Amino acid sequence: MPATLPDGEPVPATGELPDGALAGLGERPFGFYVHVPFCATRCGYCDFNTYTAAELGPGASRGDYAETVIEEVRLARRVLGDRAPRVETVFFGGGTPTLLPAADLVRVLAAIDAEFGLAAGAEVTTEANPESVDPASLAELRAGGFTRMSFGMQSAREHVLRVLDRRHTPGRAAQAVAEARAAGFEHVNLDLIYGTPGESDDDWRASLAAAIEAGPDHVSAYSLIVEDGTRLSARIGRGELPMPDDDVAADRYLIAEEMLTAAGFSWYEISNWAASEAGRCRHNLLYWTGGDWWGAGPGAHSHVGGTRWWNVKHPAAYAARLAQGVSPAHAREVLTEDDRAVERLMLELRLSSGYPLAEVAPAARPTVADALSRGLLSPAPFTSGRMVLTLRGRLLADALIRDLT
Template sequence: MPSVLLDGDAVPASGELPASAREGLGDRPFGFYVHVPFCVTRCGYCDFNTYTATELGPGASRADYAETAIEEVRLARRVLGDAELPVETVFFGGGTPTLLPPGDLARILRAIGEEFGLAPGAEVTTEANPESVDPAYLEGLLAGGFTRVSFGMQSAREHVLTVLDRRHTAGRPAEAVREAHAAGFAHVNLDLIYSTPGEDDDDWRASLAAAIEAGPDHVSAYSLIVEEGTRLAARIRRGELPMPDDDVAADRYLIADAMLAEAGFSWYEVSNWATSEEARCRHNLLYWTGGDWWGVGPGAHGHVGGTRWWNVKHPAAYASRLATGSSPGHAREVLSEEDRRMERLMLELRLDSGFPLAEIAPSARTAVAQALGNGLLATGPFASGRAVLTLKGRLLADALIRDLT
C-alpha cells in the first residue's frame, strides 16, 4: 500500500494527549464540535468533508452515525480523565446535521451531558439547510436541548442560488426562521455569501433585506472563496463563470455592514453581526479566544491546551477505528508558545475587542504605526492598550494580520 502522509505527528491509539495539553485543563472554556458528514447533494462551491449517499460506500451509514459519534464522546471522557469540564457550548456542523432525525442529534447531546455535564445556560447550536427542517423537526430539536439554529441562506436570488448549487427556494430561509421562532428558539442565525459570479449589488442588497426582514438575531456574511477541486472552480477555469473580484467583495462588505448596522446589528467579528451580546455565537467565540474543544466526527478538529488534532476523514474509517476502541485521530501537532501567540493575534484581532498592544512583537511596531497612520486601527482603543480594527481595517484584515505577525 502507498504511504499516507500525516502532515503532523501520529495520534496514539488510546488518543492520549501530551502532558502539556493537560496543564490548566478546566481553567479554560470547554466545548464540543460534532461533525455530521452527510449531504443530499454537494454544493458546487463546497470543499468540506461531506458525503452524499452515492459517495459514502460500505462501512458507514446515517442510521448508525449517532452511536458511532457517542463512542467518540466516551473516548473523550477517558482521554480527559476526571477533570471537571462542564461543557459551555456544543455546535453541530457539517454537512447537514439535520439529515439525521432530531432524536439522533439529541442522543449525541445527551451523551455529552452524561459524560461531562452541560454548564448552566450552555449554548447548543445546529446548522441546518432550510429545506431539511419543518416545524415538527424544530420542535424536536428544542425538546432535545438545542438552544440555537443556524440556517444556510446564502442568497435571496434564485439565479445566485443556482450558481451555488443550492437546492432551497429563495423564500424558504425566511419561512424556516419564522418556524424556528414559533418552535421557541430565541437565537437564530442566517449565513450569507457574497460575490458569487452573476450577483450584482442589487442582488446583494435584496439578500440582505430579506435576511433582515426574516428576523434572525445573528447574521454571518462571507465572501465566496473558490476552492480548488470544486465544481465551481472547474467552471471558472473553463471560462463559464468569472472569478470573483476582490474590489467587488470589498464593496459588498461595506453594503452589508451599513445595512446590518441600520437594522440594529453590530459587528463583533469581521464576518459576524448580532443584535445583542446574548445573540453572539459563544461557540465561535470559544474558538477565537483560545478555549478548548473536542471535535467529534470524521475529519473533525479538536484543540486542548495547545495540542491540535484531526480525525480520519472517511466515515467508514472513522467508524472502524471506534469499533475497535481506538482513537479516530489521524494526526496532531503541539503548538509552541510563539505559535499560540501568533494564532491568538490572527483570531483576536478580528474581534471587536481587538488584541493587546503589549503582546504584539516589537518587530511589528513599525507595521502598527503604519496601520494607525493609514486608518486601519482605531486610535482610541489602541491608546488604551488594544489594537482594534476600523471598518477600513476590516476590509484589509488578512493583509494587516500578516504584517503584524
C-alpha cells in the first residue's frame, strides 16, 4: 500500500457507490482487507502507509483502533446493503497487525462475520513479524477464526536483515512457523526478499533452504524495490550501498524457482509458490482475478464492480471521519471497460492459469506470436487457447505485459 494517495473524484459522505458497481454484487468472490498501520520500527526499504508510536501523533491510538475499524465494517454493510455476499476471504495486513492484541484482531473478524457472515471454509489471514507473536497469541488467533499466518522472514542472514532494518534474529521465523503449526494453523506463508545490497547467491540459497526447512506450505519471494523517500534509497544515494542489479535479481529468481520446485512447491503467481492448491492464498487470487473487496483502515483501497476507492492516509483523520459518521474514503475512480480489460490482462497473465488467447485485442496478436516464438509463452497451453508464461517469460513478464497493453 503506497504512502501517497492518487487523485480521483470525490466520494459521497455516506460512502454510497454508483448503481453500476452494485449491480453484479455477489456474482464475484467478495473479501475484506483490514489495514493495521502500526509498526514497532520502520524498515529502511518500506514506503507503506505505516506509523511507529513516535510518528502516530495525537488523535489516534492502538487501543482504540479495533473499534474504529469496526465502525467502517458497519459502514460497509450499510453501503452494500442486502445484496452484500458472504465474505470468502479476510486479510489483515500492515504494518504489523499482530502489534495489536490478538483479542482486538479477533474482535474485528467477529464484526465482519456479524455484519456480512463468513462463508463456509473462509480463509482468514494475518501478516505478522516473527517477533510479534508467541504461542499464546497464535492459539488465541486460531481459536478466534484465523486460518492462515503470513510471516515476514525476508532473509536468514543477519547482515542482510541488518541492511533491511529488520529486527528479528535469523532463526526466529522458523520458530514462529513451528509455533503456528502447534497452534493449529494448517496454512503458513513465509515472505522472502532477494537482491538486497550485500546479499550473495549463497546468502539467498541459505535463506531459501531455511524457509523450506521451516515447513510452510507457501513461500512468497519478491525482488527488493528501492522506493523514493525511504531510508534505503537515501543510503544508496549517498553511496553507502550499491543499487540492486536487475541481472542479479533475475539470477536469484531462477535460484528460487529451482530450490522451491525441488522442495515440492509450484508457482501459481510469478512471486508466489505453494506446496498444494489448498496452500494458495485465496485472498490474493481474489485480487488477481477481478473479485470484489472492501479495504478497511487508513489508506486502504477497495474495489466493487469496477469502482475503486481509497481511504484517507493518517489514522487520526481516519478515526475522526468515522467518529463523525462520515465515510473515510479520500477519493475514487470508476473504471471503464477498457481499463478493466487492461487490468485483467496485467494480473491474470502473471498466474500459472494464464490468460484467454481469445480475449487478446487484435492489435496485440503480432506481439503474442512474437512472444511465443521467443519462448516467453508455453506452447502446450497456447494450443488450448491460453497464454501461460514460461520460466523465461516470467523473468520478462513486465515488458511483455507493457507490449500487450
